Amino acid sequence: MTPAMPSDKDATHGVLFGLGAYLMWGCFPLFFALFEGTPAWEILIHRVLWSCVFLAGLIVLLRRWQPVIGALRRPQRLGRVLACALLIGLNWGIYIYAVETRHVLQASLGYFLTPLVNVALGMLVLKERMSRWQALAVGLAAIAIAVQLILLGQLPWITLVLALSFGTYGLLRKQVPLDGLSGLFVETLLLLPLALLALGWLSAEGASHFLQGDPRTTLLLIASGVFTALPLMAFAGAARRLRLATLGFLMYLNPTMQFFIALLVFHEPLSPIQLATFVLIWIGLAVYSCSAWQGRPQSRGA
Template identity: 45%
Template sequence: MPSRSESAVGLLVAMQAFLIWGLSPLYWNHLSHVPAFETLMHRVVWSLAFLVPILVFQKKMGPFLKALTSLRTLAVLTVTTCLVGGNWFLFIWSINHGHVMQTSLGYYINPLVTVFLGMIFLKERLTTRQKIAVLLAGLGVAWLTIDYGTLPWISLALPFSFAFYGLIRKVVDVGPLVGLTVETLLMAVPATLYLGNLAAAGDGVFLHTGVATDLLLMGTALMTALPLLLFNLGAKALTLSTIGFIQYLAPTCTFLLAVFYFKEPLDPSLVRTFLLIWSALALVTWDSIAVYRRQAKPAEAA
């Protein structure tokens, strides 16, 4: 069991990861003059250039090559590549088109979607509190749909794509860093071809818009890999219940940015929806803590 000092350091490191994720709309907004798809392609290419040396440094090239030579693993990771690539693109597009509030709502919903998919596909039995939480989340989305007259598709597409990504990744035994590097490599091939064609036609942004834009595009690698590495380092010294609490730091930061920085309107419909979602998350968190305490007691006795 980690010591108190290790847990404190782990908490600070993990919080840094969630802060980066939560404040990332500020970064992506500075690339709003670049088409979202072109930004995504740069994110993929520069991320691969950043991740491979880390794999070498951490001596994980063996598992990486093993994943590439396993047809089953490669097939599963091809599916997850499509899901994570779509999730990245939608997030960038949403930020640059003034939908920061919807992205915040989406990532608040994400834990609830994960619980829902576990019930549907893994036949996990939900507790009473979890059932009520899923119902509250459904009511929140339905309320917003009725008031707006349209489905909040961004707030649903983001959590569902990420939850399915997590669900399918359970099928293969690869670590987060190795899996992300394989997924990035699979995307890097078409991304390199796309950016090469843009450069040949003289339509690409890179090296044509200014040094600041070039550095921001290269920095997308850090925005992708750095929080993941920080999270993996911090999570080793933390309990699941602690991680469950601090994961809400990211959507909370995004929510505050949407209101106070991007000045997006917070109308009564959104307030009601957020209140229902926050109530649902409180129930899920309460349930997770209760389960953790029940499981911890026999372990302490042993």
């Protein structure tokens, strides 16, 4: 049976949800820049803790405990979920570090690179066939990274860790039979014991910024959980209403916003070599996007 296409109203709502999700993600550098003097790993601890609390409240409100309980009753199947949790935790931590150290351009490049990493992982891990246009796009991305390594003499590790961690997270997440809300809650729940242990150690050492310093910082740490969950909820609403091709185009809004925030707000330097790197990856994304768009089903809807 052919799946029903979304109505014009559903498609419009889907685009609005998608824009909301990617606009919120695009503004994350401005939010995490507010944590002046708080170490990235302490922010990560609270992001896990308060995300878990907020998501638990949402699951109670929406009465969505059944998939969560079903997943927790099968601990032998939680291996992939734990791997997803560790990968998303790594991604969150490195991203916060990138904002704190004013390497938002590298973070932006990492998220521009993610779709091409997904293509490469699909070929290497899932043995998917790569079209010649996809191969060209991935090749341009590889050249871009090589340009930075050879001409700048440094490996853009923040870019690579963000792209590889999020790309691998997406690969594993597709193999987990949980919806977005339930899946993220189980992931944060698995990370919660580590977060509580780390928070306890910080408090015992008198090094915690939570309830022991500026009240503004305490409120920001709690808010980090809410700001983590809100765009994910909007994204889930968009994913239910839009085709993947449409969602993929909206995705570029996030790293584009981060790119301009890095330049215009944080005044990060952009050398000609770094600009050439971005241009190569942008060309690769254009080739990849055109290939994906041409291969889409010719049907009505967004």
